[in-house]
Amino acid sequence: MRSAKWLTIILGAIFCSSTAAKAADEWPQFLGPTGDGHATTTGLPLTWSETENIAWKTPIHGKGWSSPVIWDDQIWLTTATEDGKQMFALCIDRDSGKIVHDLLLFENEKPSEIHTLNSYASPTPCIEEGRVYITFGSYGTACLNSHTGEVLWSRRDLPCEHFRGPGSSPILYGSLLILHYDGFDFQYIIAMDKETGETVWKNDRTIDYGTPNGDFKKAFCTPSIFNIHGRLELISPTSKACLSLNPDTGEEYWRITYKGFSATARPLYDPALDLLYINTGFSKAELCAVKTGGSGDITDSHVAWTATKSIPSKPSEVLVGDALYMVHDQGAATCLDAKTGEVVWQQRIGGNYSSSALLADNRIYFSNHEGQTTVIEPSREYKELAVNTLADGCMASPAVAGKALFLRTREALYRIEDQK
Numbered sequence: 001m002r003s004a005k006w007l008t009i010i011l012g013a014i015f016c017s018s019t020a021a022k023a024a025d026e027w028p029q030f031l032g033p034t035g036d037g038h039a040t041t042t043g044l045p046l047t048w049s050e051t052e053n054i055a056w057k058t059p060i061h062g063k064g065w066s067s068p069v070i071w072d073d074q075i076w077l078t079t080a081t082e083d084g085k086q087m088f089a090l091c092i093d094r095d096s097g098k099i100v101h102d103l104l105l106f107e108n109e110k111p112s113e114i115h116t117l118n119s120y121a122s123p124t125p126c127i128e129e130g131r132v133y134i135t136f137g138s139y140g141t142a143c144l145n146s147h148t149g150e151v152l153w154s155r156r157d158l159p160c161e162h163f164r165g166p167g168s169s170p171i172l173y174g175s176l177l178i179l180h181y182d183g184f185d186f187q188y189i190i191a192m193d194k195e196t197g198e199t200v201w202k203n204d205r206t207i208d209y210g211t212p213n214g215d216f217k218k219a220f221c222t223p224s225i226f227n228i229h230g231r232l233e234l235i236s237p238t239s240k241a242c243l244s245l246n247p248d249t250g251e252e253y254w255r256i257t258y259k260g261f262s263a264t265a266r267p268l269y270d271p272a273l274d275l276l277y278i279n280t281g282f283s284k285a286e287l288c289a290v291k292t293g294g295s296g297d298i299t300d301s302h303v304a305w306t307a308t309k310s311i312p313s314k315p316s317e318v319l320v321g322d323a324l325y326m327v328h329d330q331g332a333a334t335c336l337d338a339k340t341g342e343v344v345w346q347q348r349i350g351g352n353y354s355s356s357a358l359l360a361d362n363r364i365y366f367s368n369h370e371g372q373t374t375v376i377e378p379s380r381e382y383k384e385l386a387v388n389t390l391a392d393g394c395m396a397s398p399a400v401a402g403k404a405l406f407l408r409t410r411e412a413l414y415r416i417e418d419q420k
Contacts, residue, residue, distance in 0.1 A: 027070040027399040027406075030124035030169040031356060035224045036268055037318045039360035039400035045418045046363070046375060048388045055404065055415040056097030062088065064121030065354070065395040066169075068406050068413060070094065071127045074146060077396075077408065078134060084111030084120035089134045089144060094401070097415060101149040106140040106156070114165030117354065119395070124169040124222075126177075133177055133194070137166025141179065143197060153197035161185045167220030167264065173234075173247050176200060180221055182238050184214030189223070189236055191250065203250035207241045207257075216240070216261045219281065226269040226276070228292050235267040235276060242267070242278045242290075256290055256299045259283060265316040265356070268324075273339055275304060277317065277324065285311040287324070289341060305341035310334050316356035316397075318364060320378040327353050327366045335380065347382040349374045356397040360405070367394040367407065390414065 031037045045053040064079035075092040085108050091101035111120060123135045127146060135141040138161070142154035160183035168180035176191040187205035192198060209217050219238040225247050226233055234247040239261035244253040260280025268277040276290040291302040310332040317326040323344060324336040331351045335344040351368030358365040359378065363385060367373040371393040377383040396408040404417040 025401055026072075027068070027401050028128060029069060029126040029171060030067055030222050031266055031316060031397060032400070035171070035222070035266055037316060037356055037358050037397075039358065041400055041403060042361050043403040043418065044361045044363075044400065044405050045416055047386050048390075048416045050391055053416055053419050055417045055419065057415075058092055058097040058099065058413045059411060060090065060408070060413055062086075062121070063119045063410070065119045066121050066408075067124040067396045068092075068399045068408055069125050069127045069132070070399055070401040070406065071129065071132075071146065074100070074127075075399075075406065075413070076125050076127055076132045076134075076146070077413070078121040078123070078125060078136065080120035080136070084108055084114070084139075087121060087136050087139060089125070089132070089142075089149075091132075091146070091149065092413060094415075097413070103144070103149050105134060105142055105151070105154070106136060108139055111139070112161060112163060114162070117395075118165035118167065120165060122165060122167045122220075124397075126170050126172050128172060131194070133170050133172070135166075135170050135179060137162050137168070138181065138183070139166070141170070141192075141197070143177075143194065155192070155197050158190065159186050161214070163215065163218060164262075169222040171223060171225070173225055176247070178223060178234065178247065180219065180223060180236065180238070182217065182219035182221070184218060187217055187219075187238065189245070189250065191247070201250040203245060203252070205238060205241075207238070209240050209261075218262050220262060220264040222266050224267050224269075228269070235269070235278075237263045237265075237267055237278050237281075239263060239281065242288075254294050254296060254298045254302075256288065256303060257297065258286065258288065258299075260285060262313075264314045265312065268317065268319045270319055270338055273322075275338070277319065277338075279311065279317065282313045284308065285313045287311045287317070287326075287336070287341070289338075307336055307341040307343075309343060310346060312353065314354045318357040318359045320359055320364070323378065323380065325357055325359075325364050325376075325378060327357060329353050331368065333366060333374070333376070333382070335382070344380050345382045349384075355394045358398045358400070360400050365398060365405075367398060369393040369395065371409070373407070
C-alpha cells in the first residue's frame with residue numbers, strides 16, 4: 001500500500017510538471033496547458049483592431065465553436081456544415097495562417113437538432129507530439145497523425161443523444177483519452193486507450209436527476225485532474241452533481257449534488273485554500289467551493305460556500321491569487337473572494353458571452369459574441385485596461401502561444417501580436 005501511495009505521488013508530480021512544461025509556447029487542450037485559462041507568456045498586445053496588431057486572419061468555413069489548440073507550428077480546430085451533415089478537422093500553419101489540412105472526418109445523414117447558441121463542432125480537440133484527438137461527441141471521435149492528417153483510429157459506437165448539441169472536450173491523462181458523454185438518453189464518462197481507441201474503463205452516471213426529462217440530464221463539461229494531497233482526482237461536473245473519480249479506474253471517491261443542470265464550466269482548484277470550485281450550470285447558476293477529502297455524498301459536510309449572484313452558465317471562471325474572476329453570459333463581470341465567496345466588485349461590461357476568461361500577461365481577457373474583448377487588471381478594484389473590437393464575435397475561448405493571442409470568431413481565426 002505504501003509503495004502504491006508513493007507511485008501515485010510520483011505520477012502526480014510527473015503529470016503536473018508535464019502539463020506545465022509546454023505552458024509558454026503550446027496550448028494543448030481546452031483552456032490551456034493546465035486547463036484553467038492561465039497562460040504564462042508575456043509580451044501580448046494590449047490593443048488590437050481589424051487593422052492593428054493582426055499578424056494574419058484566416059477565414060474558417062462552416063460553423064464551429066471549438067477553441068484552437070496549438071503544438072509547435074500547428075494550430076488545430078474543428079468545424080462543421082451548419083446542418084451538421086459534414087464534420088471537419090482543420091490544421092493551420094502557425095506562422096503564416098495558411099490551411100495545411102482540411103479533412104472531412106465524419107458524415108451524418110440525419111443529425112439531431114441543436115440549440116441556436118451551439119454548433120456541431122463545439123468540443124475543443126486536444127493535442128500532443130505527433131497526435132491530435134478530435135471529437136464531435138456521439139457523432140464521432142478520432143485520433144489523427146498531426147503531421148500527415150492520417151486517421152489512426154476512430155469510434156462512432158458511443159451512444160448519446162446530445163439533443164442541444166455536443167460540448168464536452170477530451171483530456172489526456174497518461175495513456176488515456178478521457179471524455180464526458182452526458183446526453184438526453186445516456187450519461188457516462190469514458191476512458192479510452194489513446195493508442196488504439198479501445199475502452200479502458202466506463203463509468204455510468206448513477207445520479208438522481210429528479211425527473212425523467214432528459215433535458216435536465218445533459219451537461220457540456222470538460223473534466224479536470226488535480227493532485228490533491230498526493231492523490232490524483234478526476235473532477236467531473238455534470239447535471240445535478242459533481243463527482244470525484246480515480247482517473248486510472250473510474251472508481252468514485254466522492255460527490256456533491258445541486259439543482260443546476262447543463263453544467264459547462266471547467267472546475268478549478270486552489271491548493272493554498274484547499275478548495276475546489278464547481279459551477280452548477282443552468283437553472284440559475286451557482287458557484288460552489290468544496291473542501292477536499294471525504295467520501296460518499298459530501299454535500300452537507302464539505303461545501304464551504306455557495307455564490308449565487310451573476311454566476312455564468314457557460315463561460316468558465318479564472319482563479320488569480322485569492323480571487324475568482326468571471327463574466328456572466330449577459331455581460332456582468334464579477335470578482336469574488338476565493339476564500340469566502342463574497343462579492344469584491346461587480347461591473348457591467350456589456351455584450352453576451354460564451355467564451356471563457358483568459359489570464360495572460362497579468363491581464364484578464366473577456367471576449368463576447370459582439371466582437372469586443374474587454375481587458376482588465378486582476379485587482380480588488382475594477383480596472384479596465386482596454387476594449388478591442390473585431391468585425392465578428394467570439395463563441396470559442398481564446399488560446400495563447402509565444403507572444404501571440406489566437407482568437408477564433410464565428411468566421412475566422414486571428415493571430416494577434418505586436419506588429420511594431
